Amino acid sequence: MxxxxxxxxxxxxxxxxxxxxxxxxxxxxxxxxxxxxxxxxxxxxxxxxxxxxxxxxxxxxxxxxxxxxxxxxxxxxxxxxxxxxxxxxxxxxxxxxxxxxxxxxxxxxxxxxxxxxxxxxxxxxxxxxxxxxxxxxxxxxxxxxxxxxxxxxxxxxxxxxPVRNEIKSISKSSAKETLGLNPAQKVLVIMGGSQGAEALNKWVKASLPSLAQKEVQVYCLTGGSETDGSMTFKSPKGEEVRSIFRRFSHDMATVLCAADLVVSRSGAGSIAEMMRCRAPGIMIPYPFSADDHQVANAKNFEMLGCGLQMSQDYLGDLLEEVREVIYNEWLLQKFRRNLEMADRxxxxxxxxxxxxxxxxxxxxxxxxxxxxxxxx
Ligand SMILES: CC(=O)N[C@H]1[C@@H](OP(=O)(O)OP(=O)(O)OC[C@H]2O[C@@H](n3ccc(=O)[nH]c3=O)[C@H](O)[C@@H]2O)O[C@H](CO)[C@@H](O)[C@@H]1O
Missing domain, CATH: 3.40.50.2000 (Glycogen Phosphorylase B;)
Structure with missing residues (x-):
């Protein structure tokens, strides 16, 4: 042996x-x-x-x-x-x-x-x-x-x-249901790598009412020591829209497969798993990563046509970008095809x-x- x-x-x-x-x-x-x-x-x-x-x-x-x-x-x-x-x-x-x-x-x-x-x-x-x-x-x-x-x-x-065996593509609607979300509504996943990203957590908390207006549900992996929780908003049509916050997930395949769109730091692990689960994303590189490697990771992700990248300096534009991309079926389909091709x-x-x-x-x-x- x-x-x-x-x-x-x-x-x-x-x-x-x-x-x-x-x-x-x-x-x-x-x-x-x-x-x-x-x-x-x-x-x-x-x-x-x-x-x-x-x-x-x-x-x-x-x-x-x-x-x-x-x-x-x-x-x-x-x-x-x-x-x-x-x-x-x-x-x-x-x-x-x-x-x-x-x-x-x-x-x-x-x-x-x-x-x-x-x-x-x-x-x-x-x-x-x-x-x-x-x-x-x-x-x-x-x-x-x-x-x-x-x-x-x-x-x-x-x-x-290398990607763990458990990270596999599963059906979007059953993934949404497993997370306690409505399969008929869009899901935006927010994550900041293995330890969360304070800037993304703050952005999403401030954006919840606007996202709910568009019937976009949120699943946020906060990292750190915040407590788990959930919130429900009403959309203009009177539909309930849920937002769920978790410190850490032991089932990343379900989280990524439930996502219509991910907003994430551009760690190499997150990117590889998004490719495996065909989850398009808007990548916000961690501004202090060594030799700016997260910027390089995010640029490559965008160059492969798997999603977009945005500097943290422009978080003010992110809500508009999310609202446009998450309802653009043509673009999402293109991203998903490219994710499949990029998956090693x-x-x-x-x-x-x-x-x-x-x-x-x-x-x-x-x-x-x-x-x-x-x-x-
Ligand atoms: C801040 C920083 O410098 N981070 C670096 C760190 O990534 P960091 O650990 O921050 O993040 P990655 O995106 O590379 O990987 C996250 C990993 O944690 C897992 N996960 C995450 C959240 C959760 O709730 N549950 C869970 O299991 C994911 O499935 C994934 O396997 O190493 C990577 C690989 O060298 C680099 O690209 C990142 O730049």
Whole structure:
């Protein structure tokens, strides 16, 4: 039996593809340990996936502020020591990093132990971890069209984002009913990635009466610690129009399939799942994402014809945009067709087959293998 250590915690955008890959590897008789953080977002998401082994590690994001840089270095050293012990105890055949602050110590520990290490980049701009570990990683998975400065181009494979098995397209009307919404009315889903988006939550709360006027129901994933709740408005025709607020959903397929339109942050995980569920969207990039990667993600989504993008600076125009798009059946149909074409099926199947090859190729002597990999 082969074993994998998958470093994927810190945000839903890293954890979800890690879970998707673990699902595939386990179906191929691998044993997987997922390295996660102690953050609430990780514990929420893994609740449903008790079949995997988890190890929680503390970590800190990189920062150039001297006090934070020092804390980062200390936590990197501690994390690498912890991961080295884990590797000694669990004896994985490969270490996989999905970016974020937990990948670095795991990949370093894997490298020092002479194991093959691979890194997956989800975003349209390669993150810091991907750029750094690319000098020793045996494989670098990048989205098509994304480049990285490395002399070892032969190690790059262009693939999309692994999506969890449970994220599947289901009928819109039954999805609406499951959420407690009226299947005869439009549904606007608002979400801000795994931790919510305050700006989008505020926008939708202020827009509820205007949306209800047009008989648009709202399902908002608020993230954070707000309480769940719902509200009912009356439309000019006297119809009841519901708005539901939830902190977190454990059934994203139903939420996305119920949506006639989504207003969302442009995290790579949300985008991949919207493609899988054929949910068109207006993407509002998080304005402070590293290297503006959410802007690049949103631009690509729009370029593929899957929806639109809008800067958070123009939230004042969003209501008008939503009202126009959500009743434009021709446009929505076009978006849905493009979402279907953009959906990269079975990314985890490709990755798992590639990992099996990497592991069997490196079986001749792990430390020697890493030395050769560095020299090539
Ligand atoms: C603020 C920030 O920098 N966010 C980054 C983070 O995404 P972040 O975690 O914010 O968001 P993503 O959109 O990538 O993924 C969200 C994931 O959480 C799940 N989910 C979300 C809400 C919910 O109620 N239930 C639930 O299960 C979704 O199904 C999805 O799998 O990592 C992504 C992948 O590197 C990046 O593209 C994002 O830019």
């Amino acid at each position: 082969k074993r994998a250590l998958i470093a994927c915690g810190g945000t839903g955008g890293h954890l979800s593809p890690g879970i998707a890959l673990a699902e595939e590897l386990v179906s191929r008789n691998w044993e997987c340990t997922l390295l996660i953080s102690n953050k609430q977002v990780d514990s929420r998401l893994v609740k449903k996936y008790e079949q995997f082994a988890y190890e929680a590690v503390d970590g800190r994001a990189f920062s150039l502020r001297p006090d934070r840089l020092l804390l980062f270095i200390v936590s990197l050293i501690k994390g690498t020591i912890r991961c080295s012990r884990m590797i000694h105890d669990r004896r994985p055949d490969v270490v996989i990093g999905f970016g974020g602050f937990l990948s670095m110590p795991a990949m370093l520990a894997g490298f020092f132990a002479g194991l093959p290490t691979v890194v997956h980049e989800a975003n349209r701009v390669a993150g810091r971890v991907t750029r750094i570990v690319s000098w020793f990683a045996r494989r670098i998975y990048l989205p098509k069209g994304v480049s990285i400065r490395t002399k070892r181009r032969s190690r790059i494979r262009y693939i999309g984002m 099926a079975d990314v985890q199947g490709f990755m798992a087959a590639d990992l099996e090859r990497i592991v069997s190729d490196s079986g001749f002597g792990k430390v020697r293998g890493n030395r050769q990999a560095l020299q090539s």
